[in-house]
Amino acid sequence: MHSFGQSQPDSIRIFDGDFKHAPDVIAYPERSDQINAIYDWAGGAGAAIVPYGGGSSVVGGVTPDIEGHYKGTVMVNMTKLNKVLEVDETSRAALIQGGAKGPELENQLKPYNLTLRHFPQSFEHSTLGGWIATRSGGHFATLYTHIDDLVENITSITPSGCFESRRLPGSGSGPSPDRFIMGTEGALGIITESWVRLQGRPVFKLTAGFRFAKFLDASLAVRSISQSGLFPANVRIVDATELQVNGAGDGTYTLMVVSFESSDHSVEPWMKRAEECCLDHGGIIDIDWRENPDTNLKGAVGAWRDAFIRMPYNRENLTPRGIISDTFETAITWDKFEEFYWAIKDATQQAIRDVTGQNGAVSCRFSHAYPDGPAPYFAFHCTGKPGGMLEQWKAIKYAASEALIKNGGTITHHHAVGRDHQKWYEKQRPKLFGHILRDAKNRLDPDGIMNPGVVV
Known part of the structure; x- marks a missing residue:
């Protein structure tokens, strides 16, 4: 090992x-x-x-x-x-x-x-x-x-x-x-x-789920929450592609998961304000937290939670089947985010086409959020060539990393530097x-x- x-x-x-x-x-x-x-x-x-x-x-x-x-x-x-x-x-x-x-x-x-x-x-x-x-x-x-x-x-x-x-x-x-x-x-x-x-x-816990038609609409809701003085334990958005790849959605919507917890007092006032931020930006309640305290176990939120737990263990099954699957994460200020988002997705998808001859799946979610910017977390999946998967991965990783630095992001938000x-x-x-x-x-x-x- x-x-x-x-x-x-x-x-x-x-x-x-x-x-x-x-x-x-x-x-x-x-x-x-x-x-x-x-x-x-x-x-x-x-x-x-x-x-x-x-x-x-x-x-x-x-x-x-x-x-x-x-x-x-x-x-x-x-x-x-x-x-x-x-x-x-x-x-x-x-x-x-x-x-x-x-x-x-x-x-x-x-x-x-x-x-x-x-x-x-x-x-x-x-x-x-x-x-x-x-x-x-x-x-x-x-x-x-x-x-x-x-x-x-x-x-x-x-x-x-x-x-x-x-x-x-x-x-x-x-x-x-x-x-x-x-x-x-x-x-x-x-x-x-x-x-x-x-x-x-923690003693007091609440989780809510919201659906958005567009990922960028959901990002505006995250920005609103992160700049409101609230500090949710979770304020994660997952785009339609990632939900679909992981069997947690049908590819038609972005999901936001919002959670609060405290060891001392009720978190309902915080959740109510976060819900207002989501609804103000076009969010639709997936499951009402008032009626379902265990929202994280139900609906799209529950399906995503289960997929998230399984993710690290999936690679041992994907690699033998010739699937290149990886993630990379970064951080960027809010004023640059929309242009940055498209630049990274486009650069990664182009690299996949260059090395495999076909499109792959490139998705994005937020892992963390700050008042001055989000931490976007990208994933890509594509079909590799037996015996050549390592070189293909290197080419895709190189293109994505170059795009991160060129467009003002950090090479890593929390995965560390390492040799890669x-x-x-x-x-x-x-x-x-x-x-x-x-x-x-x-x-x-x-x-x-x-x-x-x-x-x-």
């Missing part, structure tokens, strides 16, 4: 029997101090190190495809460091080891009636350290969208020593040490533990910032052994 992540290229390589990049050594540290010994051994052996949590990367972040002078690869599996070490009920925070997977940490917090409330689609398989290292985005669509917002401090073991920030609720003291480590994807060190902010487990996005991340970031990252890499990882090829 340590030879691949969960990306489309990984799936193709597995199906093709391509295991040439398997790691040479897999280490399972049980204590943080053992990581230093692993660094010393790898440095002496001339090996690269790839930190490994749950192996859920969809951008080549844990694929041990290491180029250069390295004599081998050591995969450091962190999953034995999986404990909640301390819970501060007064401040509602917990100290959690970096190898704890989503269900493990939530089960340990449950007796306190507290939750981290961070649920990426990879929740079952990914770890807290991986979330922080990749700036993971959770399922909740507004307010605390990324793990960034939930981190109080970070302890990271680097080849040059231990990096431990002060635990604080907030600070204006210079550049943030935590923000510097977040998103470095194992290129500077391994995150061993972190104090994270917790919330009360590195080229475009370098185009997106300021040139001087790239120099700063390389200088930091040289100081913290002087032998350059930490996850070569990502971020830096």
